[in-house]
Amino acid sequence: MEAFLSFSQNTGIHAFMHSAWGWPFVESLHFVGLSLLIGTVGVFDLRMIGLARGIPMNALHRLVPWGVAGYGLNVLTGFMFVSSVPDQYLFNPAFQTKLALMGIAGINVLLFYRFAFRPVKAAGADAVAPRTARIMAAVSLTCWTGVIVCGRLITYFRPPYHWCFWC
């Protein structure tokens, strides 16, 4: 925690985040990044589940780099929040759950590209994705929605009054 804080202070992130418009500005970027992720990865997931048949999944997948950019933006802006006030996050059950969901989503992405992407890429325009890919799409949508929910709940649990669910 000290390491986070001193990094933030040494790099000027801390000062920027505590300036008049630093925090709200970075928050806005965090919401923009979220929309990029839902708009590309989320939309691709919806298609795999069976919505908007007729759009080739392969073609829709071309949007995903924009989602990766949104994800990158949110890792960066997220790091700016956490490193500036680490005690508000690291002991916060909402933040811990958020990280866990991001972890599951991350593993899900790796498994998807390793085991399920090839048939999805080759599928016809009207096809539904194979079962494995559909399950992974549902996991992805659930995780990312859960990540937004937990992100919003961070301000609901303010340490030290709520350390964690299991304490």
Added chain:
Amino acid sequence: MEYFAWVEATSFSTWMRESGPAFFSSLILHSVAMGFVVGVHVATDLRILGVASRIPLSLMKRFFPVLWVSLVAVALSGVLLLAAYPAKALTNPLFYFKLAAVLAALCITQSLTHQLLEDAGYDDRLAPGKARFLAALSLLLWAAAITSGRLLAYTHSVMMASHVV
């Protein structure tokens, strides 16, 4: 201001403010549904701008039910949040800017739907310059709506009308 104070005094408004689950579920619904409203726009606008050009443009309409359902959820949760703190948003000029940005973006959506999405001729053709301009403007307006929405938490001059009158 008296009217806001009256709303704040209703038991529903009080409950929205004082019940954590009521307030936070509205806030969460507003954020998640916003993600899907703006998300479907991101996908459609990027496609109009030429990204993922092998997507048949007219079929992007098939994602619109997600957009409309989410928009209803955004509006509903927005009204609930307004019920909790009516004066906080309604006395802030930025709130009207946010509403204007959302309405303008939705007008662009309507216009692009009529001009472009209902014509399968654009499925494998680059959209005209004017449409691409509108798609870029749409993305900009959504970013402006998000930013002004976020700033509402920081720029209000009145939290509760009953504390002023």
